[in-house]
Amino acid sequence: MKLRSRLLLNVFLLLSVLAVLMPFIWMLTVSFSPSADPFKRVALLIPTSFSLEGYKQVLEQAPIARWFMNSVLLTSVLTGGQLILGVLAAYAFARYQFRGREALFFFVLCTMMVPPQAIMLPVYLVVNSFDWVNSYKGVIIPHIASAYAIFVLRQFFMAIPRELEEASRVDGCHSVQTLYHIYLRASGPALFGVGLIQFVNNWNDYYWPFLILSDEMKMTLPVAIVHFRNDSYIEWVPTMAAATLSVLPVIGIYTLAQRYFTESSLQSGIK
Amino acid sequence: MRRIPWQPYLYLSPVLVLYAIFFVFPLFFSLYISFMEWDLLLDKKQFVGLSNYQEVLSNPLFWKVIRNTLLYMALTVPPSAALGLVYALAIERAGKLRSMYRVLFFVPVVISVSVAGLVFSLMFSPQKGLFNEWLGLFGIGEQAWLQDTKLAMFALAIVGVWMSFGYNVVLYISGLKQLNNEVKEAAAIDGASGWQSFRHMTFPLLMPVHMFVWTITLLHSLQIFATVHIMTLGGPNNSTNVWAFFIWQEAFQFFNTGTASAAATILFVIVLGLTVIQVRWMQKRTQWV
Numbered sequence: 233m234k235l236r237s238r239l240l241l242n243v244f245l246l247l248s249v250l251a252v253l254m255p256f257i258w259m260l261t262v263s264f265s266p267s268a269d270p271f272k273r274v275a276l277l278i279p280t281s282f283s284l285e286g287y288k289q290v291l292e293q294a295p296i297a298r299w300f301m302n303s304v305l306l307t308s309v310l311t312g313g314q315l316i317l318g319v320l321a322a323y324a325f326a327r328y329q330f331r332g333r334e335a336l337f338f339f340v341l342c343t344m345m346v347p348p349q350a351i352m353l354p355v356y357l358v359v360n361s362f363d364w365v366n367s368y369k370g371v372i373i374p375h376i377a378s379a380y381a382i383f384v385l386r387q388f389f390m391a392i393p394r395e396l397e398e399a400s401r402v403d404g405c406h407s408v409q410t411l412y413h414i415y416l417r418a419s420g421p422a423l424f425g426v427g428l429i430q431f432v433n434n435w436n437d438y439y440w441p442f443l444i445l446s447d448e449m450k451m452t453l454p455v456a457i458v459h460f461r462n463d464s465y466i467e468w469v470p471t472m473a474a475a476t477l478s479v480l481p482v483i484g485i486y487t488l489a490q491r492y493f494t495e496s497s498l499q500s501g502i503k
Numbered sequence: 504m505r506r507i508p509w510q511p512y513l514y515l516s517p518v519l520v521l522y523a524i525f526f527v528f529p530l531f532f533s534l535y536i537s538f539m540e541w542d543l544l545l546d547k548k549q550f551v552g553l554s555n556y557q558e559v560l561s562n563p564l565f566w567k568v569i570r571n572t573l574l575y576m577a578l579t580v581p582p583s584a585a586l587g588l589v590y591a592l593a594i595e596r597a598g599k600l601r602s603m604y605r606v607l608f609f610v611p612v613v614i615s616v617s618v619a620g621l622v623f624s625l626m627f628s629p630q631k632g633l634f635n636e637w638l639g640l641f642g643i644g645e646q647a648w649l650q651d652t653k654l655a656m657f658a659l660a661i662v663g664v665w666m667s668f669g670y671n672v673v674l675y676i677s678g679l680k681q682l683n684n685e686v687k688e689a690a691a692i693d694g695a696s697g698w699q700s701f702r703h704m705t706f707p708l709l710m711p712v713h714m715f716v717w718t719i720t721l722l723h724s725l726q727i728f729a730t731v732h733i734m735t736l737g738g739p740n741n742s743t744n745v746w747a748f749f750i751w752q753e754a755f756q757f758f759n760t761g762t763a764s765a766a767a768t769i770l771f772v773i774v775l776g777l778t779v780i781q782v783r784w785m786q787k788r789t790q791w792v
Binding site: 321 | 725
């Protein structure tokens with residue numbers, strides 16, 4: 233391609249990237265502006281004054297550290313559980329011949345496709361009957377079986393040469409030992425990638441934690457910042473400060489490991 | 504004679520038990536509730552046959568909700584898929600900065616929907632928002648966006664496209680990577696121009712990717728709930744009330760468990776058709792791997 237057209241293409245792409253990132257720039261700009269009528273000054277994305285008032289307000293008025301810890305705890309347990317159950321199920325699907333395998337795998341894929349809202353009321357009633365409403369159990373347990381994790385891990389396990397497994401069997405490893413020595417060791421990066429993606433998805437999850445957690449002190453960050461906006465009668469500067477704080481972990485993970493996201497996201501569909 | 508292995512059933516059992524309790528049972532439970540008049544507070548149940556379905560189908564709001572959902576899908580899916588393809592093609596040719604673009608376009612995908620909803624609420628805000636400031640530069644007056652029955656759905660669609668198209672960019676890039684060399688060679692032999700080789704080779708060869716992108720985006724846009732809940736609460740005048748939001752409202756605001764379940768069952772049946780096609784296709788793809 234000619235140099236000039238490549239240059240034009242890059243200008244176009246850079247402008248597009250700027251447009252895509254605009255909401256974040258705007259969020260940062262507003263969050264760092266003084267509370268009293270900030271908008272006229274920064275509307276065109278040019279911050280003319282700088283203030284930490286918004287952040288101070290959030291930290292004083294809202295238990296944001298608590299929300300953050302709630303999110304960390306809930307997301308970690310959920311992601312860990314999804315990985316453990318996912319590994320076991322994927323191992324069964326990838327390496328065993330058994331009656332009903334195809335049907336069960338088809339069923340697992342189906343669970344991924346049904347809109348959660350189509351069953352939100354009955355699932356809520358089930359959770360309620362266990363007395364898990366407004367508890368972390370109610371958020372975690374219904375979602376701990378992850379079709380996505382099963383699907384992706386199965387793909388990775390299937391790519392591991394069978395000879396390795398047979399060798400380990402000859403060496404006298406039983407089934408669980410083989411899973412550990414052969415499959416888990418060989419698929420470390422894959423597990424890590426799935427774990428990261430699930431962590432971010434679980435961290436961002438809105439609709440289910442919103443439905444289950446009504447106690448302000450139990451809320452996760454995404455639910456809590458919306459609650460905070462409504463509670464503060466839409467004071468935008470602290471709301472944007474809270475939003476900024478809530479995306480920091482995700483941005484951090486994404487910056488460090490973006491390769492896993494833009495590559496592993498493909499595993500769910502196209503190989 | 505081979506013994507039937509018991510291990511796979513053991514390994515699958517936790518997952519299957521959980522799916523039984525939190526997926527299969529709710530599906531049937533929902534069907535059951537949809538035939539009942541059930542007062543949750545008094546815990547009184549009565550079989551009422553199809554009357555919940557009658558009630559839903561004769562409710563003008565339900566039809567409005569369906570129209571809104573279809574409108575939202577029409578406003579988000581084609582732009583999201585098209586932008587995905589266009590930017591994938593552009594990024595492929597961009598040279599050194601290629602991977603940087605891919606990473607940055609993907610950022611909205613990893614951001615939580617509640618942050619996106621809040622930031623866009625502010626951007627669409629009538630007096631303070633960024634969009635109105637920009638329109639002002641072109642001499643266009645302030646729009647009410649989320650308070651305007653004509654514009655609110657459009658505003659939600661902008662957010663929907665913004666959140667989803669980066670994923671499609673990545674899908675298309677990987678699709679293009681797989682067929683690029685073959686296409687280039689074949690096109691070079693034929694002496695085809697850039698547009699011709701795109702029109703007759705690249706585009707049709709990407710058919711599996713198109714299928715995947717369209718079904719995934721379609722299913723996601725059908726499920727839209729959070730942005731509606733955060734930005735408009737279905738308003739103004741129910742102009743952004745979509746299917747998932749309607750079910751939530753019926754169930755958790757108005758406590759009409761029966762009609763909520765009837766609406767959910769109708770949704771489920773429609774999605775099931777779409778799902779079976781999609782999953783069959785995915786299975787076919789994965790068997791090749």
